[in-house]
Every structure is written in C-alpha cells, then in structure tokens.
C-alpha cells in the first residue's frame with residue numbers, strides 16, 4: 499500500500515506488559531531526566547494542589563518517582579503497581595514506608611480508602627493495550643474517588659502525523675546514549691511498539707513493548723462513560739496552553755477552572771521540538787458521582 503500506513507487487523511493483542519527485574523533495575527537511570535526537579539517540581543506542585551490535603555492514589559506507581567516527593571509535601575499517597583520488581587525498587591527507597599503499594603492491575607485492583615485524587619502519569623494509560631482495559635482504568639479510578647475528586651491523566655498525543663508517508667516507523671529519540679523508534683503496527687486497535695536501545699553505564703539495554711495510543715476524543719468518551727466530566731486540559735504541568743473546550747459546554751464555572759481545584763495535567767515529552775509542533779495531550783478530569791465503589 500504505497501503512501502499509506504499498514505493496517506494489520508489480526509495483530510495479536512496483548513495484556514499489560516510486566517516490567518521485570520532487568521527493567522526495574524535500570525528504570526531510574528534510563529529516566530533520569532524525569533526525576534529532575536525541573537520536571538518533577540511542577541508536577542508535585544499541581545498534584546498537591548489538586549489533592550487539597552486529601553489522600554491520593556497513583557495508578558502504576560513504578561519506582562516511586564512521584565509519590566515520594568508528593569508524600570514529602572504532606573499528601574498521603576498509596577500506589578497500585580503491576581510489577582513486583584518495580585515496587586521492590588520503590589520499597590528500597592528512603593521514605594517508602596509511608597507509601598503503601600498494592601501489587602495488582604490498575605484496571606481492576608481495589609485498595610481501601612476514599613481518595614481526593616487519583617493520578618496516572620508518564621503515558622502509562624498506553625501500557626494498557628486494549629480499549630476495553632483502558633476503559634476499565636477509568637472505571638477503577640471512579641471507584642476510588644470521593645465525590646468531586648479528580649482523576650488526572652498525563653499522556654502524549656499520538657505522533658502518527660510524524661510518520662513519513664509510506665513508512666510505519668519514526669525515530670523519537672536519537673541521543674548518543676538512547677535511540678528510540680516506534681512502529682505503528684496496528685491502526686485498527688491503535689497498537690504501536692516502542693523499541694529502545696539504551697546505554698546505561700556502558701551496558702546496552704534493549705527494550706521493546708507494545709502500547710495502545712489513544713486520542714483525546716476517545717479519552718473524553720471513556721471518561722464520560724464512567725461519570726467524569728473533563729474539567730481542563732493542559733500541555734504541561736505548569737498549566738500551559740489551556741484548552742477551554744469544556745468550560746461553557748460542560749457548564750463549568752470560570753471560577754472553578756481558575757481556582758484551586760482546577761484539574762490539570764502535564765506532559766513529559768523528551769522532545770521539545772515535538773511538543774512545539776503538536777503540543778501534547780493533557781487531560782484533567784473531575785469525577786461526578788462515581789458510579790461504583792470498591793468498598
């Protein structure tokens with residue numbers, strides 16, 4: 499199919515990829531930039547503001563990049579994490595005693611508590627590789643939120659428009675210590691693969707995994723189906739480039755959007771040039787009356 503992206507309808511769908519020991523060992527090193535205060539501080543500021551002193555729950559908490567500094571701000575945080583190895587890394591860190599982690603799948607795992615804030619960052623909604631399971635993530639977030647609470651999702655806008663005509667891959671990182679290529683393998687199910695070659699202290703780490711890219715409109719629909727309404731979107735954690743699509747139509751008041759409970763997300767693209775061209779998706783969601791409860 500010259501000039502078109504390949505569509506593979508019979509692509510084998512996979513469940514969430516489990517981040518095993520090898521990946522957990524190098525996660526912090528390979529994502530060192532995401533741990534820098536310039537990236538983390540605005541995120542922590544905003545999450546703390548949104549929690550308004552109430553408890554927070556991170557889906558896919560990983561090695562604790564976000565909950566540890568959030569806890570240090572005085573916010574009680576718990577996490578759900580699929581990978582024992584990632585959770586073990588978190589538990590080995592100073593301050594981890596104060597962050598309870600439940601091993602489980604964020605599509606279905608329930609933890610005790612009534613949360614003011616549930617958040618899912620670092621594009622991790624895309625680690626859930628089917629539409630149905632992504633929808634289940636929204637259901638599970640709603641089940642853990644108290645009325646009026648916020649679900650914050652940080653995720654990149656799909657980069658399909660960066661793929662040259664006739665090709666199905668693009669280089670998204672080209673550094674001396676990290677080359678990354680993504681291949682758009684299944685346009686029907688929105689499954690792409692991310693391939694990495696990373697140099698960690700002289701050791702070559704390779705990693706390939708599928709993810710399900712998801713458009714803002716589809717996230718909006720998933721959210722609505724579970725009783726959320728979109729309160730705001732941003733292209734960064736400093737609340738850059740507010741898109742006010744829902745302000746009038748959704749009946750939200752100006753004061754809410756500007757006020758302390760304005761919901762927002764940021765993005766962690768490593769490619770500022772892409773951010774400039776495409777912006778990034780930033781979805782902020784606030785719950786209505788959660789339709790189901792875990793407890």
Ligand SMILES: C[S@@+](CC[C@H](N)C(=O)[O-])C[C@H]1O[C@@H](n2cnc3c(N)ncnc32)[C@H](O)[C@@H]1O
Nearest residue numbers: 514517558559560563580581584603604620625
């Ligand atoms: C990109 S890392 C993000 C970790 C952390 N949130 C951060 O910002 O550093 C993705 C994490 O999501 C976890 N994960 C993937 N699918 C999951 C699922 N279905 N339920 C819970 N955790 C999941 C992985 O094990 C991994 O720790």
